[in-house]
Amino acid sequence: MNIRKIARRTFLIGATAIAGGLAVGYYYVRKPYPNPLEDELSEGEVTFNPYVKIAPDNTITIITARAEMGQGVQTTLAAMVAEELDVTLDQIKVEHGPADWTYFNSAMMEDASPFPFLDESFIVEVTRSMMPPIAKLLGIQATGGSSSMKDGYDKMRQSGCAARLLLIAAASQELGIDAAGLKTENGSIIDPTSGQSITYGELAAKAATLEPPSKLVLRKKSDWKLLGKSQRRTDIPAKVTGQPIYGIDVDLPEMIYGTVKMSPRFGANAIFHDDKAALAVPGVTAVIPLETPAGSGFGIIAENTWAAFKGAEALEVKWGEADHPPEDEGIYALFDKALSSTPHNIMRNDGNAETVFADAPREVILSAEYRVPWLAHACMEPMNATARWKDGVLDIWAPNQAPTLIQMTVSGLVGVASEDVNVHITTLGGGFGRRLEMDFVQYAVEMAKHTEGKPIKVTWTREEDTSHDAYRPAAKTKLRALLNPGTIPTALDIHLATPSIIKSFMGRTFPMLSPAGPDRTMVDGLFDQPYTIENYRVSTSKVDVNIPVGFWRSVGASHTAYVHECFLDEIAEKSEMDPLAMRLELAKEYPAALGVLNKVAEMCVWDNNFAKNSTRGRGLALSLSFGTWVAEVVQVNATEDGIVIENVWCATEIGEALDPDNIKAQMMSGIVFGLSAAMGQEITFSDGMVEQQNFDGFDVMRMHQCPTIEVEILETYHKMGGAGEPGTPPAAPALANAIYAATGKRIRALPLSSETDFA
Amino acid sequence: MREAQAKMQLEINGKPTEVGDDAEMPLLWALRDIVGLKGTKFGCGIAACGACTVHIDGEPVRSCQMPIGEVSGAVTTIEALGTLENLSILQQAWIDEQVPQCGYCQSGQLMAASALLRDKPKPTDADIDEAMTNLCRCGTYPRIRAAIKLAASKMGA
Numbered sequence A: 001m002n003i004r005k006i007a008r009r010t011f012l013i014g015a016t017a018i019a020g021g022l023a024v025g026y027y028y029v030r031k032p033y034p035n036p037l038e039d040e041l042s043e044g045e046v047t048f049n050p051y052v053k054i055a056p057d058n059t060i061t062i063i064t065a066r067a068e069m070g071q072g073v074q075t076t077l078a079a080m081v082a083e084e085l086d087v088t089l090d091q092i093k094v095e096h097g098p099a100d101w102t103y104f105n106s107a108m109m110e111d112a113s114p115f116p117f118l119d120e121s122f123i124v125e126v127t128r129s130m131m132p133p134i135a136k137l138l139g140i141q142a143t144g145g146s147s148s149m150k151d152g153y154d155k156m157r158q159s160g161c162a163a164r165l166l167l168i169a170a171a172s173q174e175l176g177i178d179a180a181g182l183k184t185e186n187g188s189i190i191d192p193t194s195g196q197s198i199t200y201g202e203l204a205a206k207a208a209t210l211e212p213p214s215k216l217v218l219r220k221k222s223d224w225k226l227l228g229k230s231q232r233r234t235d236i237p238a239k240v241t242g243q244p245i246y247g248i249d250v251d252l253p254e255m256i257y258g259t260v261k262m263s264p265r266f267g268a269n270a271i272f273h274d275d276k277a278a279l280a281v282p283g284v285t286a287v288i289p290l291e292t293p294a295g296s297g298f299g300i301i302a303e304n305t306w307a308a309f310k311g312a313e314a315l316e317v318k319w320g321e322a323d324h325p326p327e328d329e330g331i332y333a334l335f336d337k338a339l340s341s342t343p344h345n346i347m348r349n350d351g352n353a354e355t356v357f358a359d360a361p362r363e364v365i366l367s368a369e370y371r372v373p374w375l376a377h378a379c380m381e382p383m384n385a386t387a388r389w390k391d392g393v394l395d396i397w398a399p400n401q402a403p404t405l406i407q408m409t410v411s412g413l414v415g416v417a418s419e420d421v422n423v424h425i426t427t428l429g430g431g432f433g434r435r436l437e438m439d440f441v442q443y444a445v446e447m448a449k450h451t452e453g454k455p456i457k458v459t460w461t462r463e464e465d466t467s468h469d470a471y472r473p474a475a476k477t478k479l480r481a482l483l484n485p486g487t488i489p490t491a492l493d494i495h496l497a498t499p500s501i502i503k504s505f506m507g508r509t510f511p512m513l514s515p516a517g518p519d520r521t522m523v524d525g526l527f528d529q530p531y532t533i534e535n536y537r538v539s540t541s542k543v544d545v546n547i548p549v550g551f552w553r554s555v556g557a558s559h560t561a562y563v564h565e566c567f568l569d570e571i572a573e574k575s576e577m578d579p580l581a582m583r584l585e586l587a588k589e590y591p592a593a594l595g596v597l598n599k600v601a602e603m604c605v606w607d608n609n610f611a612k613n614s615t616r617g618r619g620l621a622l623s624l625s626f627g628t629w630v631a632e633v634v635q636v637n638a639t640e641d642g643i644v645i646e647n648v649w650c651a652t653e654i655g656e657a658l659d660p661d662n663i664k665a666q667m668m669s670g671i672v673f674g675l676s677a678a679m680g681q682e683i684t685f686s687d688g689m690v691e692q693q694n695f696d697g698f699d700v701m702r703m704h705q706c707p708t709i710e711v712e713i714l715e716t717y718h719k720m721g722g723a724g725e726p727g728t729p730p731a732a733p734a735l736a737n738a739i740y741a742a743t744g745k746r747i748r749a750l751p752l753s754s755e756t757d758f759a
Numbered sequence B: 001m002r003e004a005q006a007k008m009q010l011e012i013n014g015k016p017t018e019v020g021d022d023a024e025m026p027l028l029w030a031l032r033d034i035v036g037l038k039g040t041k042f043g044c045g046i047a048a049c050g051a052c053t054v055h056i057d058g059e060p061v062r063s064c065q066m067p068i069g070e071v072s073g074a075v076t077t078i079e080a081l082g083t084l085e086n087l088s089i090l091q092q093a094w095i096d097e098q099v100p101q102c103g104y105c106q107s108g109q110l111m112a113a114s115a116l117l118r119d120k121p122k123p124t125d126a127d128i129d130e131a132m133t134n135l136c137r138c139g140t141y142p143r144i145r146a147a148i149k150l151a152a153s154k155m156g157a
């Protein structure tokens, strides 16, 4: 941001639009952020705070500042503002708004400096803290971790309230009536005595010049008109009419096209290349080498996407060796090695597991080993980004989950300050954590240096997308339990070996930082579950293998829940206990856990003898992740054609359900996502390369396989949880437990298709 | 620079439309990059996901595997199914059931569903399973099924 811009914004803020400042409390009053909307107003439009703009024609625009990737976040965030502004959702427009530090995930940010990453104490915290450093990273404007509702809950409502109070104050002056006597309704201020009414639009200009209110009183929950009720999503009409809203749809004057062909072996460069054949493809104009922290390879520039794809195919390259073992066998040997040595970190240690196992007779010890594979995100919209580098200004259009992170990580590529990178956020055709990565944007920016100021849209092929992901890490886990016939175990000891997501992410995103210490994302969903066992130990060992790993819907819990909940069923069987009864006993100190277990049991009419001696079976699993408690029961039928998944029942305790229908949709989506992975997905390596390339090798559950899914929401817990991710973790273990119940086959490795067939 | 070749024409959404000169270019890319109709989506390029589904003479076709030189009929895309101001019954059902999440697959789902309903105005679950093979990464299948049934009941009404 240049000085003039700062001065102008600060002046405007100081003079007029400070309502948003009050919205987030003392800090803003003391030292306000500039309101980024000041630069974006159209003729006659005014802004009250970074979340609300009102035009004279009463067009009300709410800035949600969180990426819409299907989770419905923009509708619920807009409803928070609309609730307090006293308008309905069909009266407003919803925009993502600009990339700006103002839209920090402030719940996670204590430091208000716009550049926290350069702060020495932050780096120290990153490298040493027991807390996941990524929590701080995501404190920038980012969408993930099922955090948007928690983050927006106060500030969105407060900004709506502040704007409404300013509008009332303006009406009071205009009409000469005391503010207390005025009402708001449907975007207008009404004087009930005279029946006079003025629209917000008519009052906006005046309201923006008034002193901001000193006290905000938010609506009582019992008075809510929108929140707590299912809303029609504001983004859906565009999505059923084929509107060009995604990153891949970006269209700009003079735009040219491109794709990438990156090294299929991670860490390797090209040792030879010949671009003659590629350049001979009609429409291909250039082939340029790409070197970024995220990867090494080539960019193909062309007149259209198809020509770029053909050029990439024709480009002849010999790649070097991967810097990890080339075959799965060698890769998983690294996991075995980690598991056979002393754990690096002990993340939970209740009682004294070490001693009790040492003293126990062998026959009461149950041991098992589980394995989960690497997984790709496979967003429906392949990776893409559009970049324009012209006259010293870098513009980026991208479907992305972390716009301010883009500003930070690409500004250096062209040598401008990060505020001079304009990031335009499009709708995302899926995210699931993949679009927290910077690779696709960095490649587009590098290619934009070769287009003489013309914008270039760089679209990856599906093959490139599948084979160049930041994968859900593979993991191997050893478990042992000290059994206690007829009741819960005396001890549970778990040792997990997996690569660190934080280390991998930081390495490619901030190569100058080197995080050390425990990484909580490795054991999320494993060391923090609502169970009480006298001796309970969870330890981890980091596997050092140079395969990029990243955040995949529900992160650690996406695999730890499978291991933990399947092993609990193994314990239950050996202890001759009903899986539900055992969990109720293990979770007895946690009413929220009991709530979802009892609820799901009621929904499916749980009976441990269900369909005994038939081809059907049911499995149960519980998982607490992202502040939300979820119990799921899966019912399968082992038919001659293979396993049919017939039903899923899901009970979720979310504390506060701001939009019940959308939460149900998110649970359903998370369940299908988890089942898809458990059934058949895996990424494997051969010759140093990812073997799966497209949906033929990395498939997703289809309509004919999709079960009936019933979801019920509970709201008794005192804290609000997330919705986008928590549905996923219990799906895999509930399915595996159901298959065991139906077939007697205990499958300790995912995907389940490696040992059973699905219809 | 390339030599100028004869520009090809196709009938798209009722209008003769120029689609460039590369007969091998898949219809998907001609629609998106040449014609500028972006509602038809790229998902896989190998006919495995259905995101690119359009109609050719009313039949659902995966346009990523259909070279423009081989298109032998009138092309209909999502843009002609209905508009924001004038939604089709099917699109309205999609809204009523709140089907889309990320929405990226939904153009293709809608095109597949509209062909299904034309052939089978009262589809059974088995009909839906058979016709709706498009992939949805967000897992909206139960709502797609519900929306097809809702649309079928409205169309019959």
Ligand code: FES
Binding pocket: B041, B042, B043, B044, B045, B046, B047, B048, B049, B050, B051, B052, B053, B062, B063, B064, B065
């Ligand atoms: S893009 Fe054509 S079927 Fe996937």
Ligand code: FES
Binding pocket: A070, A380, A429, A430, B100, B101, B102, B103, B104, B105, B106, B135, B136, B137, B138, B139, B140
């Ligand atoms: S709605 Fe996202 S892929 Fe179907």
